[in-house]
Amino acid sequence: MDAGERLALQFDVEQFFYHEAALLDDREFRAWLDLVADDMHYWMPIRRTVTRDNLDQEFTKIGGMSYFDDDKDDLVMRVEKLEAGSAWSENPASRTRHFVSNVRILETYRDEIAVEAAFHLYRSRLNGKIDHWIGKRRDRLRRMEQGSQQEIQPGFQIFQRHIFLDQTIIRSTNLSNLF
């Protein structure tokens, strides 16, 4: 890839992340699901406070316990729950803002792109509850044919989202939002 292509890819990926964040913050969950590939793995391991000698134990591994370990069907179920009206943790609705930064393209292979990014998810709930979740995401995106039937702009689907929080004990009543 020459510099121009790298710049264009960086731009497309960032624009895609902003588009995705806007859908979640605007509660367009169905539209967000269109950005999720059928082979999605959406995962948030448990993070622990450990000494430097034991850093291998800092995160649980795949197959261990986690907070999220979802495929696309599970995410559809989460969206259906959000839409049910009786999801009391989200009715009254929370206000969220997804910030994405430090976007680094790690690898590209054919139509697939591995990206690491920092995120900050802010949630304001009821009148007095404020949550902040900050961490790192390792996403894998697949470039879609432009003008494909889903007409996704700027043209990616996510098939991996691994979410690494910077907090250990979750200091929130729940994790009822999508990252």
Place this chain on the structure above:
Amino acid sequence: MLAGTNSQGGVIDGDRLSSLVDSKRGTIDRRIYSDPDIYKMELERIFARAWNFMCHESQIPNTGDYFINFIGEDQVIVVRDNDGAVQVLLNTCRHRGNALCRAEQGNTKSFVCSYHGWNYGLDGRLLGIPGQKNFYRDQIDPAEWGLVKAAKVDDYKGFYFATLDPGAPDLHDFLGDVGRTGMEVLLAQGEVVAVDGVQKNIIDCNWKIAVDNLFDWYHVKISHRSAAKAGFLNPRMMMPMDQMVMLGEYGHAIGGPMISEAQQAEIDQLSDEERADIDLLSDAERAKLAPRINERRPVRKKATAEAMGPVGVRASGHPNIFPNLWISTRGMQVSLRLPRGPFETEVWWFTFMPKKFTPDQRRGAMKFISHSFGPAGLLEQDDGENWSQSTQSSRGVVSGRIPHNMQMGLGQDEVLEHPLGQKRIETRVNEHAQRWTYKCWAEWLRADDWDDLMAMRSPSPTGRI
């Protein structure tokens, strides 16, 4: 602060405590969820006195493996020592009180204080004091300054508990029949191994609100309606009409759906292999292949069924080991509700899998578990919201004076006794276990020590209830 507070030690007198929990009328004074003096008494008279769950043996298999847990707000290190024994040590240096261990888990050769370097062995013995000769001039005896240990440590088939009170009865007697039956729920398919990772989150609710919910089969259809609507829960499972409650001494209880005698008789005919196979079927497959053993009720292996007894084996509700250990019906998870002041609770979920599970069985079970509970669980997301609001409303001056209603089924049922001694209530959705928990809670707070508690505790109820 409540009127009637005794200025000597901030203890609330017995009559006052009795009036807070009216188990005859089925009402609870909400100040038990908000009063700081009551909270302090709970730490002293319940948590520092009871046997508290620490961890499973497979979480610390090797010498030097440790796991941090809490007894009330006392932090403890659960560690496997050089002899392979499990030690429970208070995580506080004897010199200036610094926490020795600031990680949640790990492996170590010894515990060295980061403040002045006092060094303790895995069994809590003080091994080294920097400057023992030059600064202390050998006028200190390390043998006197080891870490403070839990008064007693014991395990129920690999599940470790500890108590800080030397007057406590043995774990076996503390658990009693109902507590032991509850623990056996975890062994439905034989020996288990811990899955790596304890989910932990903080909910702004009183710990008792989170405990009393575990017996509550009234809330499921309402609180968890969205999980059913999204297809996660089978609506038929949400409010099983036939319920069984077992009430044990010191406040242990099991409450929830019942396996009928006819269903259990069917199960009794099966080999352990057949039981394990049925236990893992999906609802639809189960309805087809084992129509009489319906719903997703546990099909326990023979040895477990025997240990649970003829009545206990038919209980498929949630056990609570008093004060704060919830065991899930399916027997693969336990949850601690750790008190963090009257208005906050840390909820911890531990997960265990039968050793015999194939990778496929394990994946299937993990999938259901990780989508049920924990902060992102499709069920628990909504629980936290309700518990939080139930607690916070007790802050209001007038709201705080309005008692909670806990009258469902009060005086409507009969305790039935099996010829072999196990007692149970067979009924519909009810609040017997909640009333029992709070009644026992008040007895724990009234008692001055273990002798007093053993003398005044209510026996497991009989007759009309």
